[in-house]
Amino acid sequence: MGFKTQVVTFQDQLSQTLKSASGPSDSSGGTNPTQIGLGVTVGSVNTINSQGNLQTTGKSTDMAIQGNGYFVVTANGKDQLYSRDGTFDLDSTGSLVNPASGTRLLGYQADKFGFVDTSAPITPTSTLAVPIGSLTDAKQTDGVTVTGNLDASSALYSSKVDYSGNLDSAAASTAQVQTTTTVYDSLGNAHTVLMTLSNPVANPTGTGVPAGATQSWRVTVKVDGTAVYDSGTGKSALYRVAGGWRFANTTTGANLGSAISLDGGTASNKGVRTPCGQRQEKPTPLSPCWMANHSASATAPCLVTV
16 A cells, blocks of 8 residues: 555766867767766665555555545644555544554544535644544434425316216116216325216106206215215205206205305205315315316216316
8 A cells, every 4th residue: 555666766986087078079079078987876766656556455544546646644743744655544542644654644624514624724733533432412404405396287286076978868767877086185185086976867857856857867976985965865966957967956946056065064055074185283174175066068968077
């Protein structure tokens, strides 16, 4: 770790000049001096700082530099030295130390908030210490940021559900039509709305039947399996009159239009209150959510909006 190739430069211990150098003339070129060297000594040892191969040591405190650069260390707390040797251990104070030379690694130390100021100067006192075993106060999360796109055209919750289909004007009395739709409350919870049309009667007669009615159907609505509206309880029924569909009071025959309001009211076209959901700060439902609307064309389709 940190090994670098070195090259030795040798020099003469003593040399004698037998002939001095001469400069060029008009007829010949210059000549070098004639010298005799006596003895050899080491002139210098130069380190070749080219990039070597990195190796894994298995120690988390060992480091290496890829490319140019040096580790900045100090031996006495006063001078800054430079080294490519990345062999380090932790001493008793938690400082990163080269165990062979005793030099301490210098660098940028993070503050208690984890911030590292790289603009601060590195001095011989900028030793890096790892506070192993020390404890810090836990800090609770005080904010969470969530990013993303929401569909601005989407409703926040379901206020009505549309059903469409054809009702057979010649349907037998045992005929039954069911349609299921999923709706969502203000908290995003899904609910299943089941509408059932049954017991068709051709050319109904009697009390409460609108004049000109050619067919009637019993209508029930369930939310998550719980009945919230049933025209068979004597409140109203769905009638085909003059090519269209409408609810009528089964006692008075009063036209109730094409809406059923599931808000807990007592009128003939009211059903059990069905909340969209609740705000967290309020335990009461926000509002009645679902309306049942019925209409038809000349071919007798029945559109139910809940």
